[in-house]
Amino acid sequence: MSDALDVEQLRSETPGCSTGMHFNHSGASLPSQSTLTAIWDYLRREAADGPMEAAHEASARLEEARADAASLIGARPSEIAFLGSGSTAWGAAFAALPPLAAGDRILVGRHEWGGNLATMQAAAARTGARIEIIPGQEDGSIDASALASMIDERVRLVSLTWLPANGGLINDAAAVGRVTKAAGIPYFIDAGQALGQIPIDVAALGCDVLKAAGRKFLRGPRGTAILYVRQEFLPRLTPRYLDVLSGPIVKGVVQIRSDARRFEAGEISPALFLGLGAAIRQARLVGIGAIRQRIGTLANGLRDSLRSIPNVTVRDLGTEFSGIVSFTVKGFPATEVRTALAERQITIGANGVPYTPLDMTVRGLDQIARASVSYVNTVSEVAHLSQAVADIARRA
Ligand SMILES: Cc1ncc(COP(=O)(O)O)c(C=O)c1O
Known part of the structure; x- marks a missing residue:
């Protein structure tokens, strides 16, 4: 070869x-020495200087990791939040959508990740919304033209798992994006198996939200995930809960952040996200x-x-x-x-x-x-x- x-x-x-x-790289891959070094070096600094003090000193490097994550998928740094897992990231964005009502429709691909589906099914059971499966083509991949014929004014979300967990399929996520864009319907992509494996360009995909864990093909640490939310879509998402980073109270008024970090916890592990940054740099270098x-x-x-x-x-x-x-x-x-x-x-x-x-x-x-x-x-x-x-x- x-x-x-x-x-x-x-x-x-x-x-x-x-x-x-x-x-088992789709479960979790093997980290490189540079990723391990980034984590260990930082943990040593925490032990020597104090965790809060080390975080302060590392804040510029963490923002570099965010910028690198953004570049990897064609996004802006302000559109990236760091979270602890793919499902947490997806769930945070889903929960922030406007409330569902009876008769609302959510359209999903047949290969949807079970965690996302469980979240949607539970929401549907609470509200009377319906989950409908987008038909597949003969080869089993998603049929974007079938999706187009399903669109009406009750559709609140289209959700696609781009590369499914249980097989080698690559769905045509961009074709789905063209349909949702034309209809003005929110479009979430689960890119858990795509990150670090295939090129990702959020603009070409036409998605509003995309998320992926760091530990799979990208070879980042466990306990890391990125959530992308398109800048213009952010105001349409109201986080279910806030903290002093995502929504500080200033002069008695809650100030929800205007960037994707409205979904990020104030307490994340800098060590892990510095490790993620190292993994992203390595992937881009290769x-x-x-x-x-x-x-x-x-x-x-x-x-x-x-x-x-x-x-x-x-x-x-x-x-x-x-x-x-x-x-x-x-x-x-x-x-x-x-x-x-x-x-x-x-x-x-x-x-x-x-x-x-x-x-x-x-x-x-x-x-x-x-x-x-x-x-x-x-x-x-x-x-x-x-x-x-x-x-x-x-x-x-
Ligand atoms: C397509 C896809 N989405 C989501 C997940 C779950 O991500 P997490 O375990 O980080 O919540 C997986 C895990 O295998 C996956 O393959």
């Missing part, structure tokens, strides 16, 4: 690459285009090789694929496949219905094995994984 990246160097700067074969290309090549190689193994079925939908490779092995629950691979120092995920309840139910699946590929994986690791899956499948 032709390679623009110095993979050996990148692997040598990733401690986890020397301890096993990691194929180049998101090159990352996308290498992940695509490795993941397609893995898909092809799994397809050739008897008793193994690749479950990825669509025609444009991400670095997530989902499959089932006849006679083996995905959890058993995961355990058998772990015995060979190969880590993958095993996901059930709750991650993508609508899609798993439509397809009659109760579990899938999920191997996800990063640019720090190698062709030889992919071959090892395929061979190990073939050994398991032979026992079926």
